[in-house]
Structures are given as structure tokens and as C-alpha cells.
Amino acid sequence: MAKSNKETMKNKAISIYLDYMASVSANPSSIHQLGVEAKNKLQSARKKVAGVLNTRMEEIIFTSGGTESNNLAIQGVVLACREKFLPHIITTNIEHPSVLKTFEMLRGRKLAEVSIVPVEENGIVDPRKIKREIKKNTILVSVMYANNEIGTIQPIKEIAKEIRHWKKNLTPSPLSLIRRGVGERCIFPVFHTDAVQAVNYLDLNVETLGVDLLSLSGSKIEGSGRVGVLYKKKSVSLAPLFGGGDQETGLRPGTENLPEILKFADALEEVQEIKEKEIKRLTKLRDYFFAELQKVSKTVFDTRFMINGDIKNRLPNNVNVTFPKIPSDLLVIELSEKGIMTSAKSACESSQADGSYVIKALRGDDDKEVGGVRFSFGRQTIKKDIDYTVEALSAILTKLKKWYD
Amino acid sequence: MAKSNKETMKNKAISIYLDYMASVSANPSSIHQLGVEAKNKLQSARKKVAGVLNTRMEEIIFTSGGTESNNLAIQGVVLACREKFLPHIITTNIEHPSVLKTFEMLRGRKLAEVSIVPVEENGIVDPRKIKREIKKNTILVSVMYANNEIGTIQPIKEIAKEIRHWKKNLTPSPLSLIRRGVGERCIFPVFHTDAVQAVNYLDLNVETLGVDLLSLSGSKIEGSGRVGVLYKKKSVSLAPLFGGGDQETGLRPGTENLPEILKFADALEEVQEIKEKEIKRLTKLRDYFFAELQKVSKTVFDTRFMINGDIKNRLPNNVNVTFPKIPSDLLVIELSEKGIMTSAKSACESSQADGSYVIKALRGDDDKEVGGVRFSFGRQTIKKDIDYTVEALSAILTKLKKWYD
Numbered sequence: 001m002a003k004s005n006k007e008t009m010k011n012k013a014i015s016i017y018l019d020y021m022a023s024v025s026a027n028p029s030s031i032h033q034l035g036v037e038a039k040n041k042l043q044s045a046r047k048k049v050a051g052v053l054n055t056r057m058e059e060i061i062f063t064s065g066g067t068e069s070n071n072l073a074i075q076g077v078v079l080a081c082r083e084k085f086l087p088h089i090i091t092t093n094i095e096h097p098s099v100l101k102t103f104e105m106l107r108g109r110k111l112a113e114v115s116i117v118p119v120e121e122n123g124i125v126d127p128r129k130i131k132r133e134i135k136k137n138t139i140l141v142s143v144m145y146a147n148n149e150i151g152t153i154q155p156i157k158e159i160a161k162e163i164r165h166w167k168k169n170l171t172p173s174p175l176s177l178i179r180r181g182v183g184e185r186c187i188f189p190v191f192h193t194d195a196v197q198a199v200n201y202l203d204l205n206v207e208t209l210g211v212d213l214l215s216l217s218g219s220k221i222e223g224s225g226r227v228g229v230l231y232k233k234k235s236v237s238l239a240p241l242f243g244g245g246d247q248e249t250g251l252r253p254g255t256e257n258l259p260e261i262l263k264f265a266d267a268l269e270e271v272q273e274i275k276e277k278e279i280k281r282l283t284k285l286r287d288y289f290f291a292e293l294q295k296v297s298k299t300v301f302d303t304r305f306m307i308n309g310d311i312k313n314r315l316p317n318n319v320n321v322t323f324p325k326i327p328s329d330l331l332v333i334e335l336s337e338k339g340i341m342t343s344a345k346s347a348c349e350s351s352q353a354d355g356s357y358v359i360k361a362l363r364g365d366d367d368k369e370v371g372g373v374r375f376s377f378g379r380q381t382i383k384k385d386i387d388y389t390v391e392a393l394s395a396i397l398t399k400l401k402k403w404y405d
Numbered sequence: 406m407a408k409s410n411k412e413t414m415k416n417k418a419i420s421i422y423l424d425y426m427a428s429v430s431a432n433p434s435s436i437h438q439l440g441v442e443a444k445n446k447l448q449s450a451r452k453k454v455a456g457v458l459n460t461r462m463e464e465i466i467f468t469s470g471g472t473e474s475n476n477l478a479i480q481g482v483v484l485a486c487r488e489k490f491l492p493h494i495i496t497t498n499i500e501h502p503s504v505l506k507t508f509e510m511l512r513g514r515k516l517a518e519v520s521i522v523p524v525e526e527n528g529i530v531d532p533r534k535i536k537r538e539i540k541k542n543t544i545l546v547s548v549m550y551a552n553n554e555i556g557t558i559q560p561i562k563e564i565a566k567e568i569r570h571w572k573k574n575l576t577p578s579p580l581s582l583i584r585r586g587v588g589e590r591c592i593f594p595v596f597h598t599d600a601v602q603a604v605n606y607l608d609l610n611v612e613t614l615g616v617d618l619l620s621l622s623g624s625k626i627e628g629s630g631r632v633g634v635l636y637k638k639k640s641v642s643l644a645p646l647f648g649g650g651d652q653e654t655g656l657r658p659g660t661e662n663l664p665e666i667l668k669f670a671d672a673l674e675e676v677q678e679i680k681e682k683e684i685k686r687l688t689k690l691r692d693y694f695f696a697e698l699q700k701v702s703k704t705v706f707d708t709r710f711m712i713n714g715d716i717k718n719r720l721p722n723n724v725n726v727t728f729p730k731i732p733s734d735l736l737v738i739e740l741s742e743k744g745i746m747t748s749a750k751s752a753c754e755s756s757q758a759d760g761s762y763v764i765k766a767l768r769g770d771d772d773k774e775v776g777g778v779r780f781s782f783g784r785q786t787i788k789k790d791i792d793y794t795v796e797a798l799s800a801i802l803t804k805l806k807k808w809y810d
Contacts, residue, residue: 014743014744014793015744015746016744016745016746016790016793016794017746017783017785017786018745018746018747018780018781018782018786018790018794019746019747019748019779019781020625020722020781020782020783020786021553021554021556021602021625021722021723021748021779021781022748022781023624023625024624024625024626024627024629024783026746027624030746030748031734031737031738031741031748031749032737032738032740032741032745032746032747032748033741033742033744033746034746035746064469064470064473064659064662065469065659065660065662066659066660067647067649067650067658067659067660068469068647068659070649071646071647071648071649074648075648079514082514083515096649097648097649097650097658098647098648098649098650098658098659099648100648101648101649101650101658102647102648102649103648104648105645105648106648109484109487110488148426149426151426197426217660219428219429219432219660220425220426220428220429221429222429224429226660226662226664226665240510241476241646241647242472242473242476242503242507242646243476243480243502243503243504243505243506243507243508243509243510243511244472244475244476244501244502244503244506244507245472245502245503245506253472253502253503253506254469254470254471254472254473254503255470255471255472255622255624255631257469257470257631259631260631260665317425317426318426329436332436332437333436333437335437336436336437336438336439337438338419339419339420339421339438340421340423340437341420341421341422341423341424341431341435341437341438341439341440342423342424342437343424343426343427343435343436343437344436374424374426375423376423376424376425376426376427377423377425378422378425378429380422381422381423381425385421385423388419388421389421389423
């Protein structure tokens with residue numbers, strides 16, 4: 001042993017990391033000092049997120065992303081009452097694939113009975129139609145807060161109200177008692193919302209929304225890390241999807257992605273500060289875009305284009321339109337050629353040859369070859385971008401019109 | 406529309422991102438130019454990883470981490486043959502919690518019959534004992550490549566050989582035909598290894614190892630992103646754990662964590678370049694540490710300390726020891742006080758009050774209050790750190806000895 005070590009040993013600042021097998025950087029589950037510091041950072045991030053959602057730290061679960069959050073909410077509730085009875089779950093026909101496909105998967109694996117409520121022509125679901133589907137074995141209703149393709153905002157508070165009414169009128173039955181037992185103090189159905197697309201512009205207060213489960217994703221927040229969050233009301237019982245360590249109270253095993261979680265929490269707080277201003281700015285930009293598109297459509301086609309989804313009850317950053325006869329996939333590629341990045345359907349189902357199931361849900365199968373083009377804005381989007389896009393689109397539509405006439 | 410736009414439109418370099426709802430940065434599933442570029446980057450990362458594992462791109466699945474990779478491998482194989490017969494799966498008693506708890510979970514959910522083979526006193530499993538457990542309904546054997554607490558290296562090639570022998574001597578039975586049908590060209594059992602701790606020092610060639618499934622985690626590689634990888638041989642059928650988009654050929658839905666995946670692929674390649682040199686350097690350091698610890702133990706206790714796990718067949722960066730009567734948890738805390746970060750058991754089970762189940766597996770329940778202290782090295786670890794640690798440990802042991810005598 002070198003003599004110099006005796007001196008450095010008195011130096012409080014010394015830090016020798018001999019815990020590489022826990023993680024190459026500090027692991028929040030380690031009991032040594034760096035582990036405790038990491039744990040504190042994790043908890044402080046959790047507190048920030050809980051603050052934005054107006055709930056408690058214990059009700060925040062960090063996951064790998066929106067898809068996992070939705071799966072943990074839906075599969076978690078279903079698996080928690082496995083073998084007690086066949087549960088029934090309800091959703092709409094324009095949910096994100098991570099909800100719709102999970103419903104399909106649970107039906108396919110004979111773990112749940114499934115009802116899918118169609119939205120109205122404007123892309124918004126009627127809360128009374130949700131209520132009508134609730135049965136004695138219904139354990140979950142999952143309705144997205146805002147749609148990822150057409151940006152329509154669902155009446156979450158109203159749906160929560162309908163569910164509460166149903167619960168109030170429930171006469172105790174053997175099954176309802178079992179259900180109470182399964183969910184402890186929770187009476188089914190519980191209400192989940194996929195708030196992944198809502199995060200930048202809508203109210204995230206779970207209390208006023210009246211939801212029991214809410215999913216968020218970092219990939220939709222600027223400056224955020226790539227992680228997900230699931231808010232879970234304390235009274236709701238969930239089964240974990242993974243076996244493993246006891247991170248996230250055992251509900252989400254696996255070393256927490258601390259650097260990304262820290263970025264997420266800060267970015268989520270930042271969103272709250274600029275929200276009002278961004279809503280105003282983007283709503284103006286969106287409506288300007290709609291008006292300019294109208295002029296283009298009149299000039300090129302001598303007719304109006306079609307707006308997909310309710311014109312008012314939609315996110316301020318979403319424009320989704322269909323031009324007569326022109327396939328949306330082609331428009332996206334032509335726009336990309338001019339340096340403008342848009343989309344024709346959810347990126348999550350892009351490798352499928354079929355058109356958008358969301359657009360189909362609004363108008364039926366007849367225009368499946370046309371679809372819709374989604375323009376979605378963010379913090380960097382300015383009027384100049386819109387002007388350039390309108391001009392580019394005008395040229396593209398004029399060119400394409402000849403071929404599709 | 407501003408006149409100036411006409412000019413910028415001719416400028417090829419222009420890029421207007423109107424796809425914020427896909428992701429705030431480019432999403433590999435988007436069909437526009439930036440999406441295609443992201444996809445290309447993702448595939449180039451996949452190619453790098455496949456290269457290191459000596460396999461094909463199509464056999465690499467990106468996940469959120471090691472826990473998810475292990476769960477996807479184990480649950481995925483079990484769920485893929487659900488309802489056809491009750492599958493039997495085999496593992497050892499010193500696996501990581503993401504394997505052991507997943508086995509327990511599948512047993513608890515009545516989805517699988519489980520056999521747990523105990524390791525020998527040196528922390529290494531006997532391949533013949535694995536073979537002895539294989540039955541006609543065995544679909545999976547999962548044995549870790551190197552242990553996370555004691556660093557022992559399991560005889561993966563020999564286990565693969567025993568499994569091949571069993572398959573060779575299999576007389577066709579109705580059940581084996583069903584099994585062939587389930588796994589297409591794959592005959593059960595398939596062989597999975599959790600290579601999370603092996604990644605920096607051991608051979609990762611899946612061909613020579615003879616494995617069908619192999620898990621990796623970025624959190625154990627310096628400079629890597631926080632993602633996981635599952636190698637899956639083409640012939641193995643897996644059921645996805647999440648419903649969602651069709652990323653990762655539908656086996657792992659959810660937007661790919663591209664920035665982290667890119668870091669992972671580069672870091673994994675870098676590991677290969679420095680591997681040989683690091684093995685030599687760390688083996689020397691490890692053996693020096695063992696020798697120094699021996700001197701300390703002799704001086705303080707007048708007896709040898711106990712080395713947990715085989716002294717030779719262990720990772721070059723792992724030292725795990727037990728000092729007579731001194732509780733390991735306490736040692737970790739005392740060492741932390743002196744700025745030295747170590748661990749007493751897997752970080753993934755730190756919040757449990759019980760001692761290490763790995764140490765217990767080596768010696769039975771009698772020394773459960775003592776456990777073992779794990780010192781694990783990495784690229785930054787140098788001889789000076791070891792000298793300081795030995796000196797600190799000597800002082801701590803001298804102090805504690807009085808209390809535990």
C-alpha cells in the first residue's frame with residue numbers, strides 16, 4: 001500500500017467506484033452513497049411529475065415509453081383479476097395501436113372480452129355510448145385524451161362522469177363484491193386515458209379529469225428523455241408485465257433509466273410554463289394554415305378540401321386534411337422531396353400497406369386509398385414554414401391533379 | 406405567401422419538420438426523408454450488433470433493457486405455445502431476478518411448469534444436471550452466462566451440447582410433433598442465456614456458444630445508451646409482450662429509442678477492440694486484490710477470508726468475499742463512508758431485507774446474516790484504487806472485529 005493513500009483517505013471528496021456490475025453509472029437501487037444520491041434524484045423527478053399531474057409520488061410509475069405505459073395499464077388491470085372471472089374491457093376504434101392491438105391481443109389470448117365503441121364522424125366518441133357498453137364484468141374503460149392522427153380531443157371528464165354514474169347505480173351483486181375484492185377499495189370499471197399526444201397542450205390534472213390511470217411518453221415532449229410514465233391511482237391493482245427486481249414498487253422491474261427520467265421531469269415542468277402561450281400561438285398558426293389550404297384547394301380543385309376530425313375540438317398543433325382523389329402517401333413523399341416532413345398515418349403502423357384506420361373510422365372504407373395528410377407543429381414551427389408548405393403543396397397538387405382527374 | 410419562399414424552395418437543404426406528433430425528433434417508422442434517414446441509422450446500429458454476435462440483422466431485437474430482454478425471451482417462448490400444452494422450463498438458482506422472478510411469475514400464473522437446478526458450491530452449474538431435468542414438454546432452458554454477484558462463468562457451450570444430445574436421442578412422439586409445429590423448424594427446448602454481465606469480457610459469438618436466445622443490456626457497457634438487445638434465432642417463435650406498432654418485426658412495439666441504440670451499438674463495438682487488453686489488465690488487478698485481501702484477513706482475523714464463487718471461472722472484474730462474522734451490508738456502508746462504492750447483493754433486490762440468495766445458494770442458509778461484499782471493476786479502475794480500498798477495508802475490519810467477536 002502506498003503511503004500517499006493515508007493522506008487521500010482523509011480527503012472526504014474521494015470516490016472510488018467499485019460497483020460496475022450494478023451499472024456503469026450509479027444505480028438508484030444501490031445502498032452506497034452514490035446509489036442513495038441517484039435514488040434521491042429519481043425521487044425528485046418523480047415529485048416533479050406528480051406535481052404536474054396533481055397527484056402523489058407513489059402514484060407515478062416510470063416505464064420505457066408510451067407503448068409500455070398503455071400496456072401496463074391495460075394488461076396490468078386484466079392480469080390482476082385473472083382466474084377470478086372473465087373481465088370485459090371497453091375502448092374506441094381510433095385508439096393508438098398500443099391500446100387497440102393490446103385489446104386484440106387480450107381477446108386473442110382469451111384473457112378478456114372486448115367492446116370497441118366507434119367514434120362519431122367528427123372523430124369524437126359519445127360518452128353515453130361508452131356508458132351503454134358497461135356491464136357487470138367491465139373492469140376497464142380506455143379512451144385516449146387526444147388522437148395521434150387527427151388531433152381530436154375526447155371528452156374525458158364527461159366519460160369519467162358517465163362511469164361514476166354507472167357505479168353509483170350499481171346494485172351490489174356477488175360479482176361486484178368479487179370485483180371490489182380484486183381492486184381493494186376500487187370499484188370497477190377503472191378509467192384509463194392515453195394522454196401521450198395531449199401532454200403539450202391539455203390539462204393533465206388527474207383529479208379534475210377523473211381518471212384512474214394515465215399514460216405519458218417522453219418522445220412527444222421537446223427536450224425530454226425517452227421514457228414513459230404511468231399514473232396509477234393507489235386504489236387500482238395492477239399486475240406487473242415483467243418479472244425482475246423491485247424497482248417502481250415491483251410494478252416495473254429493471255434499472256431505472258435515470259438520465260432520461262431526469263430530462264423528462266424537467267421537460268414536463270417546462271411544458272407547463274409555456275403551455276398557454278404555445279396554445280395561442282399554434283391555434284393561430286393552425287387556423288391560418290387551414291385558411292391558406294382552403295385557398296389552394298379552391299384554386300386547384302375548385303372545391304373545398306376535407307378536414308379530418310372536428311375543427312374545434314382538436315389539438316392546436318394538428319392539421320389533418322384530405323384532398324379530392326389525391327393519395328395521402330404520395331403527398332407525404334412529394335412533400336418530403338421538398339424538405340417538408342409530414343405523415344399519412346401513425347408512424348407506429350407505417351410498415352402496413354393498408355391506409356389509416358383512423359381516417360376510415362370517420363368516413364367508412366370507401367376512401368381508403370386516399371387517407372389524410374397530417375401536419376403537426378411544435379415549438380420550432382413558425383409562420384414562414386407554413387407559407388413555404390402551402391406554396392409547395394400548391395405546386396404538388398397542381399402537378400398531381402392531372403394524373404388523378 | 407412571401408416572395409422569398411420561391412427562392413428558398415429551390416434550396417435543396419431546406420427542412421421543415423411538421424411531424425411533431427410522430428416524435429419530437431425523427432421517428433424511424435416515418436416514411437418521409439428524415440424518417441428514412443433515422444431508419445437507416447437504426448439498421449446500421451442493428452448491423453453492428455449483429456456483427457459482434459456473429460449473426461444476422463433480422464435476429465436482433467432492441468428492447469428497453471436487460472430485464473425486458475430476459476422477459477421477452479422467457480415469457481415470449483412460453484406464450485408462443487400457450488394453450489397447446491403446459492410447457493416446462495428450466496433454470497438455475499442463481500439467475501438474475503429478471504429470470505428467476507419471471508419463472509416464478511409464469512408458475513404462479515399457471516403458464517409453465519418450472520425446474521430450478523441448484524449450482525455447485527463454486528457457483529457453477531453442472532451441465533449434466535441440466536440435461537437430467539429435460540422432459541418431453543421442456544421448451545426452454547435459461548442459464549446466465551456470468552453471474553451478477555459472484556461473477557462465475559457458466560459452461561454455456563457444454564450446456565448447449567447436452568441439450569443437442571437430448572434432442573438427438575429424442576424419439577418422435579405426438580408431443581414432439583406438436584412442439585415442432587409450434588416452433589416451426591425449431592425443436593424444443595430452446596436455449597437462452599442472460600449475457601448482461603458477460604458483455605465486456607466473454608465471447609459473444611452465438612454460433613460457437615450454441616444459444617438460440619441471448620440478452621444484453623446497455624447499462625453494463627461504458628458509453629452505451631440505456632437499451633437492451635435480445636438475439637433471437639430465426640427458427641425460434643416468440644410472442645410479443647406488448648400490443649402496439651410493428652416496430653422490431655412486431656416483437657417489440659414502441660418507438661425505437663434511436664439515440665440510445667446508436668450509442669449502444671458503438672459502445673458494443675468498442676468493447677470488442679479493448680476486450681483482450683482489459684481482460685489481462687483486470688485479471689491482474691483482481692488477483693492482486695485477492696492477495697492483498699488475504700494479507701489483511703490474516704492480520705485482522707488470523708484466518709483466511711472466504712471467496713464466493715469459483716476463483717478461476719469468474720469474470721476478470723469481479724471480487725466477492727465474506728469476512729468471518731462481519732455482515733456484508735455493514736461493510737458496504739462503512740466503505741461508502743470512505744468514498745468506496747461496492748455492493749452486498751444485486752442492486753435489483755436491494756430493497757428486500759433478506760440477504761443475497763446467490764451467496765445462500767453456495768453455502769446454505771447458515772450464514773445469511775453475513776453475505777458477501779462485491780467489488781466490481783471497470784475501465785476507470787486502477788491499482789491505486791485497489792490499494793486505497795485494501796487500506797480502508799483493513800481499518801474498517803479492525804474496528805468492526807471488536808463488535809462481532
